[in-house]
Amino acid sequence: MNVNNERYVIGVDFGTLSGRAVVVRVSDGEELGAAVHEYAEGVIETALPGGGTHLGPDWALQSPRDWVDVLRHAVPKALAAAQVPAEQVIGIGTDFTACTILPATADGTPLCETLPDRPHAWPKLWKHHAAQPHADRINALAAERGEPWLPRYGGKISSEWAFAKGLQVLEEDPEVYDRADRWIEAADWIIWQLCGAETRNVCTAGYKAIYQDGGYPSKDFLAALNPAFADFTGKLGQELAPLGGLAGRLTAEAAGWTGLPEGIAVAVGNVDAHVTVAAADAVRPGQMVAIMGTSTCHVMCSDQLAEVPGMCGVVRDGIVPGLWGYEAGQSAVxxxxxxxxxxxxxxxxxxxxxxxxxxxxxxxxxxxxxxxxxxxxxxxxxxxxxxxxxxxxxxxxxxxxxxxxxxxxxxxxxxxxxxxxxxxxxxxxxxxxxxxxxxxxxxxxxxxxxxxxxxxxxxxxxxxxxxIGSDQGPALGSAIHAAVAAGAYADLGEAAAAMGKRETAAYRPxxxxxxxxxxxxxxxxxxxxxxxxxxxxxxxxxxxxxxxx
The missing domain is CATH 3.30.420.40 (ATPase, nucleotide binding domain)
Incomplete structure (x- = not known):
């Protein structure tokens, strides 16, 4: 094998407590180097950084600076560990926990940078559950009105998701709500930092923001929850980018952070569980992937649309383009x-x-x-x-x-x-x-x-x-998406077959x-x-x- 002709991609997995980067060979998915960066703030659960404002029960926040520090530290370290020339890297892909979401200005500046003493200005981590009363109201109203999207989520939407958290911000700190031009998933925000372009991916929009059949819940529905909530979807972005798609090219600033070449492909953002499907080469109908860690997320593809009670959602193209993607999960394992x-x-x-x-x-x-x-x-x-x-x-x-x-x-x-x-x-x-x-x-x-x-x-x-045949499933999956975005493979199925790893029937009952x-x-x-x-x-x-x- 002529290493001078090899091409490589970077996968970056932003988790609950840390972020990790892995360098992957495009031809066969071999993982050549990895590095982990622990978040300085970790999960913010009791008080804002600096010992400031006290947080109530069931709060969980994060700091965007921690996420950028992963790009600054983990990516260069992984590249050094892999001992491959940076100029042979052709793309970078990322994944995030979800729904981890933040209020930002029109240029992408997180509101917590200008309003550090306001809890609702900070990103709400996936396991922020303080919006349960707001989720309950959304569910009750949707059931009463017979909203057509409700069965796609098993009959209930979660307090972890975008609308419940957004409604909580509106009703508990309307000033922060009004100053937020964008309500954006961290999965999309980090892509904005990498390529300078605001994008919204079909995965988080579908599973976490109730996007079905070409649109979000109606203004009429949102106004019935709270008149000031009617225009909430204007903060979410309307154009959705396909998974494995090209979000943009790495900016000079992001190249400086990461040590990667300016202009390489940046893949559309994604969710940690959903990218792992590609890493396990489990992109075909009937293969349920359980990503088991602090919590467990169950995801699978199907060519059939069904209403599964209590599922987190079913989204067309939500895991693999062309198939229905299902998600369920356990909040704590x-x-x-x-x-x-x-x-x-x-x-x-x-x-x-x-x-x-x-x-x-x-x-x-x-x-x-x-x-x-x-x-x-x-x-x-x-x-x-x-x-x-x-x-x-x-x-x-x-x-x-x-x-x-x-x-x-x-x-x-x-x-x-x-x-x-x-x-x-x-x-x-x-x-x-x-x-x-x-x-x-x-x-x-x-x-x-x-x-x-x-x-x-x-x-x-x-x-x-x-x-799965990898200890870095989400990061490997993100790398596979990067390979598709860079044009190395025609689609996710082809890339997963070449780069994914799975041992069948490793345990038998x-x-x-x-x-x-x-x-x-x-x-x-x-x-x-x-x-x-x-x-x-x-x-x-x-x-x-x-x-x-």
């Missing part, structure tokens, strides 16, 4: 395990883990894996971060049933792992009951490292699990354990349905919020 380890495990466990050179997660996993199915006597609901699918209610909360004075941390840890797998099974069953078959279940994301967890999922789902889990799953469904109306959860949250005011 890895976050649940981290919460439990951080808050509920005795020091003696940490000491024992340290003595053996294990992390606390590894120690608990080892202990949990020694149990037989059902031996802990527990069943849990995976709602510590609310429920994204299929109930679409972020004011729900976790439940653990069956605890006694003999219950140990490893028992609860295993029950929480099982609860997230039960939640995934319910999502798969809901899709198939709606006429959207799941023919292959593909796993990506950081939780792949836990082999016990993967086997539990295979047993509970009663199906083989395929796994054990029949005996699967049968035992069916009994526990039946109890999970009973518990799920009992608490599905959220009455007790909502009342408790209301009491908490009043006490915290």
């Amino acid at each position: 890895g976050d649940i395990f981290a919460w439990f380890v951080d808050t509920s495990v005795p020091a003696s466990y940490a000491e024992r883990a340290a003595e053996r050179g294990l992390s606390l997660h590894e120690h608990l996993t080892e202990l949990a894996s020694a149990q037989k199915v059902g031996a802990h006597g527990l069943v849990a609901l995976d709602w510590q971060g609310g429920n994204r699918s299929v109930l679409v209610d972020h004011n729900l909360s976790g439940v653990i049933v069956g605890q006694t004075l003999a219950t140990r941390p490893e028992d609860v840890y295993r029950a929480l792992i099982e609860a997230t797998a039960f939640g995934a099974r319910l999502i798969v069953e809901t899709f198939e009951a709606a006429g959207v078959p799941v023919e292959e279940f593909v796993v990506a994301g950081g939780l792949l490292k836990n082999r016990f967890l993967m086997q539990v999922y295979s047993d509970i789902l009663r199906r083989p699990l395929s796994v 054990d029949q005996e354990r699967a049968d035992a889990y069916d009994r526990l799953y039946a109890e999970y469904r009973r518990l799920h349905d009992h608490f599905a109306d959220g009455g007790m959860h909502h009342r408790l949250r209301s009491i908490r919020n009043e006490a915290s005011a």
